[in-house]
Amino acid sequence: MNFFDRLADRIETADSVVSVGLDPDMDRLPDVFHGYDLPRFAFNRRIIDATHEHAAAFKPNAAFYEDPDGWRALEETIAYVKGKGVPVLLDAKRADIGNTTRQYADLLDPDANTGADAITVNPYMGRDSLQPFLDTEGAGVFILCRTSNPGGADLQELELAEGDLLYERVAALADTWNEHGNIGLVVGATTPEELEEVREQVPDLPFLVPGVGSQGGDAEAAVEYGLADDIGVVNSSRGIIFAGENAARDEQDADRFASAAGDAAKRLKRRLNQYR
Numbered sequence: 322m323n324f325f326d327r328l329a330d331r332i333e334t335a336d337s338v339v340s341v342g343l344d345p346d347m348d349r350l351p352d353v354f355h356g357y358d359l360p361r362f363a364f365n366r367r368i369i370d371a372t373h374e375h376a377a378a379f380k381p382n383a384a385f386y387e388d389p390d391g392w393r394a395l396e397e398t399i400a401y402v403k404g405k406g407v408p409v410l411l412d413a414k415r416a417d418i419g420n421t422t423r424q425y426a427d428l429l430d431p432d433a434n435t436g437a438d439a440i441t442v443n444p445y446m447g448r449d450s451l452q453p454f455l456d457t458e459g460a461g462v463f464i465l466c467r468t469s470n471p472g473g474a475d476l477q478e479l480e481l482a483e484g485d486l487l488y489e490r491v492a493a494l495a496d497t498w499n500e501h502g503n504i505g506l507v508v509g510a511t512t513p514e515e516l517e518e519v520r521e522q523v524p525d526l527p528f529l530v531p532g533v534g535s536q537g538g539d540a541e542a543a544v545e546y547g548l549a550d551d552i553g554v555v556n557s558s559r560g561i562i563f564a565g566e567n568a569a570r571d572e573q574d575a576d577r578f579a580s581a582a583g584d585a586a587k588r589l590k591r592r593l594n595q596y597r
């Protein structure tokens with residue numbers, strides 16, 4: 322089954338377009354989790370238990386797992402999320418020359434219970450660098466288009482000789498590459514005007530919209546322009562998983578931390594649903 326069909330089913334079941342970002346910064350994990358063999362997985366498991374009913378997807382960012390224990394924690398996390406029946410979107414921002422990118426595409430291995438359902442990729446090496454991802458049956462591929470960080474404009478808003486901006490060209494190319502119906506775009510909620518413009522340009526592509534919550538992006542615009550036929554997700558990572566951090570550190574315990582994450586996910590779901 323196509324990734325976006327599975328995502329649509331999940332959005333309907335959970336009545337939610339929230340993507341819960343699993344970015345378990347080791348410096349911010351409550352002390353209790355540092356006693357586990359895999360602290361990041363122990364933490365994620367509690368967060369997943371507390372938030373999954375409100376989640377359309379979970380989005381681990383590979384940057385938080387790129388060391389030997391981290392990869393084990395990531396594999397366990399992906400398998401655990403899949404066990405809950407929620408799609409996993411691996412934010413890895415990969416792509417390279419052909420033989421190398423084929424290795425990256427193994428991150429989507431459909432036969433492994435540690436293979437992600439969808440991945441983020443970087444378009445700047447061109448179509449061939451994305452082909453193995455696009456050819457992975459059933460997988461979703463989100464192409465970076467207009468990112469949420471302040472420096473996103475440095476390159477993405479450069480005007481090309483033909484007059485269009487670089488992120489607009491990326492959106493146009495993504496639309497033409499979407500032969501299998503498995504492409505989405507990453508467009509940040511921190512630039513609502515660009516979000517609206519990209520939506521007008523490519524009405525049928527679902528978006529992954531990061532930047533609400535900790536980055537202060539526009540939640541209403543994220544929903545209004547991020548969804549195509551009610552399909553698409555709005556991500557919050559720190560705003561959900563570290564919602565329990567306000568308690569003094571020695572007062573924290575795993576239950577209260579997880580329950581604060583559950584409350585934050587539910588609040589975001591309700592807020593976003595107001596705009597659907």
Ligand SMILES: O=c1ccn([C@@H]2O[C@H](COP(=O)(O)O)[C@@H](O)[C@H]2O)c(=O)[nH]1
Pocket residue numbers: 342344382412467468469470507508509531532533534535536556557558559560
């Ligand atoms: O344009 C982009 C692309 C990816 N991200 C990633 O999303 C989350 C956002 O985390 P918050 O804690 O909700 O700010 C994180 O993994 C980023 O690397 C993005 O923010 N913007």
